[in-house]
Amino acid sequence: MGCWKQDKSYTWTFPTLIVCLYGFFCMMKPSEPFLTPYLTGPDKNLTIDEVTNQIFPVWTYSYLVLLFPVFLITDYVRYKPILLLQGVSFIITWLLLLFAHGVAAMQVVEFFYGMVTASEVAYYAYIYSVVSTDHYQRVTSYCRSIPLVAGFHRKDVSETFPAPDKVVATVCSDGPSSCQEDKGSAPADRGPTAEQQPDKAKPQNHVLRVLVQLSQDLRDCYSSRKLLYWSLWWALATAGFNQVLNYIQVLWDFRAPSHSSAVYNGAVEAIATFLSSLTSFVVQYMKINWDLFGELALGIFSAIDAGSLFLMHFTTNIWACYAGYLIFKACYMLLITIATFQIAVNLSMERYALMFGFNNFVALVIQTILTVVVVDSRGLGLDIVTQFLIYGSYFAVIAGIFLIRSICMLVSSQCNRKIARSCKEHPNHAEHESKEQIVTGYTTWL
Incomplete structure (x- = not known):
């Protein structure tokens, strides 16, 4: 298997700096924590x-509809056109929010904001195409933490990088071979390689060939159980996180109505993003066997998220709601940072946008189901307090899944160590080989 060698004249620091600067200035949105009071104000x-049942759900639906074509296009044309699209969508979003009026106009705002968030995949995928795998943990930490320092939310992207076809990165690791191959050393800004295309192929079959290739790449990448389970957490947790983020201000306004009491939404969001930035930043210093303890971390912190959401449901104190939100957001950002670099280190450069985009697409499908069933007036149309009971239960299920699986993995690992020690002490006993085969097979199944 060939490996790309990093150009010695090009280091990881410059592209990381540019990405982080873009993310910082892009996320300067001090008015966002007051969106609900603004929309319901004079x-x-x-x-x-x-706002709750007609306007905010449009973001979820538009995000779902737009994400799939956006990440497919990103995988084909690469990142810069998508970043331009995102910038234009940002401008339209804020202009409409400032000057337009009425429910329909605000639904259009949510549509364009859906375009903004659908384009987000380019930010987190691009950096991996310009640095080597040795720096993945560090650059993921930076790119997740710096945009959080700037605002009250997280977002995207860089634009003044050297083209990815000028950069060669190390992409060898122990992931699936189809996801780790250097793809014939094809430039990252180009589509399928010549080897992947039949000679003299008809132009009308080009799109079909691309879709077939993408489906094969997804199948091969998800055949890795490590990628599969990290991606499963990504999709499930991101769906719940986006849902909470979308409706947290409605809960705050219910607990402490903005027209009759002092609100501290901005301060709370600032603290939440600072804590999230801090947790994302410290990931680079964590020296942990993620293969063994990664899913245990997913289970533990998902359980903490569930507890935070239950606190927000049961308490009537706005300060307790604020505290629960701080814990919830910090835990999620810690885990999504870890999940991002754990997935990236097992992928080839050409498939970051595809993998990240597909994970987000699955998340949006789940979030759309939650929105239709729980929030939308055409579904159950539950009140905001009951909604957070549902979200807390949802994260409790996620925590249960990964805690059970991590316990099984740890028990299996312990059994393997005991068998290995036993085999060293009694090397002639054939029964040890049988036990080892059973445990190894169980571990492979996990």
């Missing part, structure tokens, strides 16, 4: 029911 004069 300027827009919308009701809380219109």
